[in-house]
């Protein structure tokens with residue numbers, strides 16, 4: 377296999393030293409205690425231990441994904457990790473795109489901005505060849521086999537030629553032959569100078585490694601050294617029985633204590649202080665380029681997923697059809713208006729804009745949180761990430777809002793307003809959709825999965841129906857309801873639409889006896905200049921996007937101890 381390629385600089389393996397690592401969870405339970413270990417540059421290392429022993433936690437701390445509650449990790453003697461590759465357990469790259477496209481986007485997000493398109497193509501081709509995926513380049517990621525997907529996931533990280541790779545259970549779920557092939561691949565990476573650290577449940581994987589780190593069930597270090605030394609230390613012919621041997625201990629600290637004594641007698645291992653290779657300084661792609669790449673990728677994902685696109689555009693059209701069937705024409709006819717119908721038309725248009733925006737945003741983030749988490753490690757920032765969502769979805773919303781207003785006006789369900797007023801109606805509806813989109817993104821950032829997001833939908837919609845002031849006018853609400861109505865973006869959209877549609881004049885001066893009493897009930901709901909409604913709706917957009925940013929920042933594992 378080709379390992380060193382023409383366009384890539386040689387890789388420098390990174391030495392890692394962990395001192396006194398400890399981690400605890402919210403309940404206060406200690407899940408890792410006083411882990412001290414040293415990994416030399418260019419070693420292939422397996423972390424093993426029973427389920428729940430803390431393997432993933434240790435890997436994430438070593439990779440800088442989690443902050444330890446105690447202790448330090450240094451890379452070649454420095455606290456800065458340089459360029460590292462983290463390959464999580466789940467297959468977390470977008471499944472819709474062909475593999476080569478996925479890698480191109482990943483490269484544009486990870487490589488320095490000065491890297492030109494030809495260089496990116498070369499790098500992607502190199503990585504595909506290195507991971508023996510060249511013939512799968514045009515296959516959508518979702519159609520790759522489990523082993524190929526795992527290699528694809530490694531390929532994403534290989535693009536930057538990191539000096540150290542961390543892989544969480546790379547062989548889990550793979551058949552033994554594919555697992556061995558993957559381990560050989562990792563060995564080939566090590567042979568090019570990289571340091572590779574992985575967790576595994578497959579004890580046979582350890583035989584392919586230079587070093588094994590054994591954790592007890594209590595998250596203590598029972599051993600670190602070569603697999604042969606581990607067999608000798610535990611008095612085993614095969615490490616397959618290592619968990620049984622650990623469980624024979626009468627005290628949780630028995631093996632860690634024995635190992636501490638053994639280590640004290642052993643020669644001092646090569647530590648990172650001895651290391652002579654500096655980690656590559658990390659670079660970060662600029663915000664604007666990140667936004668452009670993410671927007672292009674989102675657009676391509678939406679475009680390739682025809683069914684999603686059909687639902688995104690088709691469901692508003694269905695709603696539009698329902699409105700056309702529900703409302704008779706001529707409710708805004710000045711000589712014979714139907715005041716109660718005008719309220720309903722304006723309210724349902726406002727609610728339609730809100731609902732489309734909300735549903736567009738609600739599944740956007742929660743369905744790709746692991747991808748975001750991974751890309752955050754590669755330097756992706758949250759502002760470009762959120763704005764790239766808006767950049768793709770807002771034009772679609774602009775299209776459906778325009779269709780909604782245009783068709784209803786053409787079918788005489790709206791007043792025959794001129795160009796300026798139509799533009800004002802459109803601006804109100806689009807801002808309302810944008811606020812709802814931002815609210816959807818916020819909720820999507822706050823939940824853990826699509827099921828929770830879907831459950832939130834009624835909770836978000838009900839108040840935007842009840843407290844908007846359409847079904848029950850704001851002056852007729854209880855005091856609490858009146859206060860709550862200020863927080864409903866839909867209220868400002870409904871009242872803004874009503875102002876531009878001229879309902880006050882229509883009810884007061886139109887030919888319906890129902891108009892004046894209705895106007896008395898609604899008070900001055902529609903008398904505000906529409907730009908005030910626009911300002912408020914714009915404020916909601918910023919508020920919800922800001923809150924989504926804050927929530928995502930809080931969820932960043934590197935902030936948690």
Ligand SMILES: Nc1ncnc2c1ncn2[C@@H]1O[C@H](COP(=O)(O)OP(=O)(O)OP(=O)(O)O)[C@@H](O)[C@H]1O
Pocket residue numbers: 401402407425426427428429430431432433434
């Ligand atoms: N955020 C968290 N909150 C509460 N408990 C946690 C959290 N993260 C991990 N744990 C607990 O810490 C322990 C170690 O978890 P970890 O995932 O590191 O173990 P593991 O050895 O990788 O397990 P497995 O082999 O089953 O994947 C487990 O008991 C787990 O339930």
